[in-house]
Amino acid sequence: MTYMITHAFLQSYWWLIISLLAGLLVFLMFVQGGQSFIFSLPRNDMQRKMMVNALGRKWEFTFTTLVTFGGAFFASFPLFYATSFGGAYWVWMAILFSFIIQAVAYEYRSKPSNVYGTSLFDTFLFINGSVGPFLIGVAVATFFTGSDFTLDLFCRVTWGSGWHGLEALVNPVNLLLGFAVLFLVRVLGLMYLSNTIDDAEMAVSIRKTLARNAVPFLIFFLAFVAVILTGKGFMSSPAGEVTMVKYHYLHNLVTNPLTLIFFTGGVVLVLVSLWLALFKNSDKAIWYAGFGTVPVVMALFFMAGYGDTAFYPSTADLQSSLTLENSSSSLFTLRTMMYVSFIIPFVVAYIWYAWRSINRKRINSEEMNGDDHMY
Amino acid sequence: MIENFDLSLVNWSRAQFALTAMYHWLFVPLTLGLSFILAFMETIYVRTGDEIWKRITKFWMTLFGINFAIGVATGIILEFEFGTNWSNYSWFVGDIFGAPLAIEGILAFFLESTFIAVMFFGWNKVSKKFHLASTWLVAIGANLSALWILIANAWMENPVGMAFNPDTARNEMNSFREVVFNPVAIDKFTHTVTSGFVLASVFVVGISAWFLIRRREQMLAIKSILIAGIFGLVSSLLVAFTGDTSARTLAKVQPVKFAAMEALYEGRTDAGLTVIGALDDSGERIGEKKVHDVRLKIEIPKLLSIMTTGKGSGYVPGIKDLVNGNPERGILSVQEMMNRGTYARQVLTDYKMAKELGDTESMTSLAAMFEDPDFVDNYFRYFGYSYFEHPWQVIPSVPVTFYSFRIMVGLGFFFILLFALALWFYRRQSLERNRWFLWLALLSIPLAYLASELGWVVTEMGRQPWIIQNLMPVNVAVSNISTGAVQTTFWLFAVLFTALLIAEVSIMVRQIKTGPKQKEE
Ligand code: HEM
Numbered sequence: 001m002t003y004m005i006t007h008a009f010l011q012s013y014w015w016l017i018i019s020l021l022a023g024l025l026v027f028l029m030f031v032q033g034g035q036s037f038i039f040s041l042p043r044n045d046m047q048r049k050m051m052v053n054a055l056g057r058k059w060e061f062t063f064t065t066l067v068t069f070g071g072a073f074f075a076s077f078p079l080f081y082a083t084s085f086g087g088a089y090w091v092w093m094a095i096l097f098s099f100i101i102q103a104v105a106y107e108y109r110s111k112p113s114n115v116y117g118t119s120l121f122d123t124f125l126f127i128n129g130s131v132g133p134f135l136i137g138v139a140v141a142t143f144f145t146g147s148d149f150t151l152d153l154f155c156r157v158t159w160g161s162g163w164h165g166l167e168a169l170v171n172p173v174n175l176l177l178g179f180a181v182l183f184l185v186r187v188l189g190l191m192y193l194s195n196t197i198d199d200a201e202m203a204v205s206i207r208k209t210l211a212r213n214a215v216p217f218l219i220f221f222l223a224f225v226a227v228i229l230t231g232k233g234f235m236s237s238p239a240g241e242v243t244m245v246k247y248h249y250l251h252n253l254v255t256n257p258l259t260l261i262f263f264t265g266g267v268v269l270v271l272v273s274l275w276l277a278l279f280k281n282s283d284k285a286i287w288y289a290g291f292g293t294v295p296v297v298m299a300l301f302f303m304a305g306y307g308d309t310a311f312y313p314s315t316a317d318l319q320s321s322l323t324l325e326n327s328s329s330s331l332f333t334l335r336t337m338m339y340v341s342f343i344i345p346f347v348v349a350y351i352w353y354a355w356r357s358i359n360r361k362r363i364n365s366e367e368m369n370g371d372d373h374m375y
Numbered sequence: 376m377i378e379n380f381d382l383s384l385v386n387w388s389r390a391q392f393a394l395t396a397m398y399h400w401l402f403v404p405l406t407l408g409l410s411f412i413l414a415f416m417e418t419i420y421v422r423t424g425d426e427i428w429k430r431i432t433k434f435w436m437t438l439f440g441i442n443f444a445i446g447v448a449t450g451i452i453l454e455f456e457f458g459t460n461w462s463n464y465s466w467f468v469g470d471i472f473g474a475p476l477a478i479e480g481i482l483a484f485f486l487e488s489t490f491i492a493v494m495f496f497g498w499n500k501v502s503k504k505f506h507l508a509s510t511w512l513v514a515i516g517a518n519l520s521a522l523w524i525l526i527a528n529a530w531m532e533n534p535v536g537m538a539f540n541p542d543t544a545r546n547e548m549n550s551f552r553e554v555v556f557n558p559v560a561i562d563k564f565t566h567t568v569t570s571g572f573v574l575a576s577v578f579v580v581g582i583s584a585w586f587l588i589r590r591r592e593q594m595l596a597i598k599s600i601l602i603a604g605i606f607g608l609v610s611s612l613l614v615a616f617t618g619d620t621s622a623r624t625l626a627k628v629q630p631v632k633f634a635a636m637e638a639l640y641e642g643r644t645d646a647g648l649t650v651i652g653a654l655d656d657s658g659e660r661i662g663e664k665k666v667h668d669v670r671l672k673i674e675i676p677k678l679l680s681i682m683t684t685g686k687g688s689g690y691v692p693g694i695k696d697l698v699n700g701n702p703e704r705g706i707l708s709v710q711e712m713m714n715r716g717t718y719a720r721q722v723l724t725d726y727k728m729a730k731e732l733g734d735t736e737s738m739t740s741l742a743a744m745f746e747d748p749d750f751v752d753n754y755f756r757y758f759g760y761s762y763f764e765h766p767w768q769v770i771p772s773v774p775v776t777f778y779s780f781r782i783m784v785g786l787g788f789f790f791i792l793l794f795a796l797a798l799w800f801y802r803r804q805s806l807e808r809n810r811w812f813l814w815l816a817l818l819s820i821p822l823a824y825l826a827s828e829l830g831w832v833v834t835e836m837g838r839q840p841w842i843i844q845n846l847m848p849v850n851v852a853v854s855n856i857s858t859g860a861v862q863t864t865f866w867l868f869a870v871l872f873t874a875l876l877i878a879e880v881s882i883m884v885r886q887i888k889t890g891p892k893q894k895e896e
Contacts, residue, residue: 057496060447060488067451068480074458075477078469085455086462086854093864096455097871103448104875107440113885115878153727154544155466158855329470330540330547340478347485354489354509357501373440373495 010334011324012306014076017341019301021069022140023294026181028062029136030286031055033189035102035129036182038122041193041209046365047202049110049374052125054196054363055189056106056375061351063103075337079327080312083157087149088139088165095135102128106375129189130182137181139165141174143304144228144249146315160316176224183217184293191277191286198362207278214274228303229253234313234321242310242318252307259302266296385850387861388460391868393835395452397828398872402446404827407521407568408575408610409439410514413494414507415602421507431595432510433498434891435579438883440495445879449872460861464842464852471537471548472527479523487516521571522564529560531843532834533628539755541726541745546846558624566617569610570827573790576607577816577823580797582887584816587807592890597806600797608794615787619682626683626691629844631769632837634694635776637679638669642696642704644688648678651781654774661698662767667774694773698766709766716761719754759846771839779829779836786826793819 034055042048074081085092101124108114109121148160148167161167168174187210194206233248245251253259269292277285305311310321328334361367368374413436420428454476457465465472493501493509501509530536536553537546548554580603583596626633638654639646652669659666677687684690692706700708722744729737744750763769793816800806806813842849 057492060492063447063451064480064484064488067454067484068477070454070458071473071477071480074454074465074469075473078473079466081458081469081473082462082466085458086460086465086856089459089854089856089860092455092459096452097867099451100448100871103451104444104878107444108878108882111441111882111886112889113881115881116874153731156463156855162857164856164860329473330543332551333470333474333548336548336551337474337477340474340481344481347481351485351489354493357505358492358496360500372498373437 007328007331007334008325010331010338011076011328013338014072014328014334015301015305015311015324016298017344018069018073018076019298019305020294021065021072022301023297025062025065025069025136026185026297027188027290027293028058028065029133029181029185030188030192030290031059031062032102032129032133033182033185033187034193035125035189036133036186037189037209038126038129041202041205043201043205046368047199048122049368050197050199050202050363050365051193052106052109052122052375053368054193057358058192058355059102059106063099066099076329076334077322077324077327078329079155080322082155083149083151083322083327084139084147084312087157087159088142088147088168089159090163091135091139091165091168095132095139098128098132098135102132110375133185134178134182137178138168138174140181140300141171141177141224142168143301143311143313144233145171145173146234146313146321148316149314149320150317151314151320173224173227176220176227180217180220180224183213183220186213187217187274188286188289188293191273191283191289194277194283195286196359196363198364203283207281210277214278234310234318236308236310236321236323236325238308240323240326242313242321242323244318248309249303252303252309253299256302256307259299259306262295262302263299266292266294266299268292270296381858382850384856384858384861385853387858387865388853389849391460391861391865392453392456394865394868394872395449395456396831396835398876399446399449399453400828400831401824401876402442402449403521404571404574405442405578406439406446406517407571408573408606409435409442409578410510410517411572412575412579412603412606413439414511414514415606416599417507417510419602421503427594427598430891431598434595435599436494437886438582441879441883441886443491445875448875452868460854460856461842461852462854464847467545467847467852468530468534468843470545471530471534471554474548474551475523475527475530475554479520483516483520483523485516487513487520490516518568521568525563525567526555526557526560529557529563530554531841532563532838533557533559534843534846539745539751539758541723541742542730544723544727559621559628562617562621562624566614566621567830569613569617570830572610573607573614573787574823574827576603576610576794577790577819579603580607580794581817581820584806584813585887586890588810588813588817590807593807595891597801600806601801604794604797604801607790608798611787611790611794615791618784618787623682629838630692631694631697632771632776633683634692634697635771635773635837636780636833637691638667638773638777639679639691639693640666640695642690642692642701644680644690645677646679646683646689646691647674647676648682649674649781652777654777661695661770662765664767664770665773667777694770698769709760709763709769712757712760713763713766715754716757716759719750719758720761722750722754756845759841759843759848759851762848762851763840768840771837776833776837779832783826783829783833786822790819790823790826 034051038048038051042051105121105124109118114121150158190206190210190213194203229250230247232244232246234242235245235248236242253263269288273285273288273292276282276288305324310323312322314320413432416428416432416435420432490509490512493506494513497506497509535557536548536550538549540547579599583599586592586596622633637649649669650673652672654667655670657666657668679691680689681687690704692701692704696704696706698709700706700711722741726738726741729741745755796812797816800809800812838844840848842852
């Protein structure tokens with residue numbers, strides 16, 4: 001019996017880590033959000049250069065978090081990795097492509113002899129900035145809406161739809177989260193830019209644009225939350241039988257105090273950040289928004305995974321749905337990995353320290369004319 | 376289990392993985408080695424305070440950045456391709472294989488990416504010491520990430536530290552230590568990173584030679600040749616040493632690959648090591664596989680026996696012994712392994728059926744078998760063989776393995792000579808006068824890339840048909856998607872990577888031609 005409890009504990013622990021990484025990832029996608037403005041925000045080349053350099057110093061954190069998120073998911077819930085990646089092939093491939101082009105775009109965009117010209121690399125940044133967050137939002141939404149797959153006796157996946165994941169794009173609920181994430185990271189991106197760039201003209205245009213993006217974010221987000229909380233959820237009984245139950249996610253939200261606190265606390269912080277940025281002219285809003293985004297995303301993951309819930313449900317065959325229990329690694333692996341995870345706070349600490357030491361000075365046009373490494 | 380494999384799906388999936396891996400490996404070794412060369416150079420700068428060293432460091436750092444970006448771009452795909460294209464593999468071994476991947480992210484990637492930002496943007500923002508520490512941390516981070524991914528790769532070559540769980544129908548880790556200290560992992564890590572050091576050193580020496588040929592930046596060039604020459608010489612000696620150790624381990628854990636590398640068909644005592652040779656179709660066949668004769672052979676007597684057994688008279692099994700079995704030497708035939716594997720698979724299927732039917736009695740007795748050492752060591756061990764139809768299917772491509780191996784090793788010895796000459800001419804202050812040497816050094820750059828890629832060809836082609844040695848052949852591991860989908864992504868990747876490679880090379884060449892910035896502020 002103790003064996004089971006320990007394994008279950010570790011499964012929950014790893015779901016917590018996955019949720020944390022997901023929360024950090026969404027926050028760090030402010031880089032993508034910022035990129036999506038590359039053609040619309042800057043009025044001239046200098047402004048674009050400041051913007052790209054402000055974002056470019058952070059892109060690797062987001063990228064690394066995405067890679068670590070993937071690795072941690074693989075190690076802790078390998079059946080999810082096998083099922084979702086091997087099944088929803090096209091969605092994941094599209095996400096990957098959008099990130100491959102990002103990785104080179106910063107380094108190559110302004111280098112002489114870059115063959116394709118700055119504007120193509122800037123287009124890469126734009127595509128990554130808009131398509132990436134949107135598709136990630138859609139993919140996460142399927143945790144609540146389900147996917148079309150079945151698993152056989154040996155846990156091999158067969159995907160029902162020949163669209164291999166793209167069919168998720170025709171479910172309006174998935175689109176709601178896709179757009180919510182997109183507009184959220186756009187808001188975060190603007191807040192980050194206003195925090196990092198020291199330029200009066202840009203500050204004005206950032207504030208105007210912010211208002212135009214905050215409203216759709218709130219609408220899409222609230223609509224998505226309303227739909228999943230009032231709709232049916234995928235409940236998994238202790239014996240492992242999956243059924244659809246009305247108000248299941250609402251139940252998960254209100255009965256788990258941690259979820260409730262993270263969710264409401266996070267939403268309040270995000271609202272405070274919007275108020276600060278729009279009405280108080282503050283350039284510190286990004287910190288409130290960041291500290292709000294992480295727990296809200298975590299709360300969504302808690303709702304999808306905790307409380308007798310199938311976190312990767314199958315609409316084709318409910319019993320093929322993945323739960324924390326049936327998709328996880330062994331007790332031994334999860335425990336070993338838990339020890340490894342203890343160094344995460346240390347990693348966060350040095351990232352914080354390095355980040356501060358680079359961002360001590362805000363970016364201005366003078367620095368852009370210097371001869372340091374530049375994008 | 377899967378009875379009908381779609382061969383074209385398997386082949387396209389392999390092609391896609393090979394494409395991504397080979398592109399990725401064009402960029403990684405330079406990162407592994409150049410990061411240390413940067414750290415050495417900057418250390419000299421900080422110790423001496425001599426601005427010339429700062430200028431040198433910054434020049435190579437620019438090239439480092441151009442190369443690094445595209446390495447990152449190609450790397451992310453490999454990680455996700457395990458899931459997208461090899462989903463059966465991902466489930467079968469995710470319990471073990473996923474862990475090093477996750478650790479790589481947590482332990483290494485963040486280190487690297489965090490301090491790379493300080494390294495590039497911190498020159499005027501942080502103290503000299505902190506900057507230097509960041510450069511070192513980038514080098515350590517890059518090499519640590521190599522460590523974890525190579526542990527994962529080594530596990531596929533020599534699966535250890537695990538047991539099969541019939542309930543989940545997969546392998547589960549039971550000793551993290553065994554996975555980490557897998558002898559193959561140690562060989563692989565030491566050989567691979569030192570080969571990256573060699574490649575980066577050839578790169579630095581070669582480009583510096585170009586400056587000398589053009590009579591530009593002589594100071595930068597000569598100082599760079601000194602650093603890279605020393606680093607390269609030490610590393611190339613280590614590469615030969617670790618390559619030798621790898622081969623010895625290989626002879627034990629992957630004897631078929633080893634025999635293929637040597638094109639050794641008949642087992643022998645007093646076996647010599649072929650230094651040079653050309654393969655020729657002998658007309659004989661093992662199943663559908665050609666048997667090759669080695670012509671124009673120059674061999675070092677007894678060396679192969681010594682390498683594998685420690686004695687000149689030691690016995691080295693050939694491909695035929697390994698396929699047909701050799702009772703005298705205690706070698707099982709592949710047919711026998713197939714029979715035993717099939718039996719093991721039947722036991723698993725019976726267990727699954729009993730579980731479906733709720734037949735607890737059969738379940739208990741069948742489950743017990745998976746803990747019985749006799750069943751595990753003598754039957755389950757050959758599980759993967761149950762997927763073959765013919766014994767000859769275990770033979771990899773002998774020509775590919777044989778030639779790739781010889782070219783890699785030959786180049787390895789050539790690089791030792793190259794670095795020794797570089798240092799010799801440096802000491803005699805005659806680098807600039809020996810223009811033939813400068814050209815040789817410049818033209819060696821592509822050879823270093825060739826050796827490095829061929830190393831992986833030996834490893835990965837030589838272990839075919841296995842994705843996990845003895846446990847899972849490649850064709851069972853593949854995701855259940857359409858061939859068309861994989862073909863499409865293959866071509867998308869091929870076009871995109873090629874386009875990006877062209878940009879990378881073009882930018883790199885331009886930066887080299889421009890040379891370092893004229894003045895340091
Ligand atoms: C000098 C003599 C060399 C010897 C005896 C040697 C030996 C070997 C052996 C036996 C393997 C296969 C290991 C396996 O399948 O598990 C290997 C792989 C490899 N070699 Fe070499 N090698 C030499 C030189 C080089 C050089 C000069 C380079 C590149 C600059 C290189 C790069 C690689 C790489 C990248 C691999 C694949 C990674 C691995 O499996 O370790 N090698 N080498």
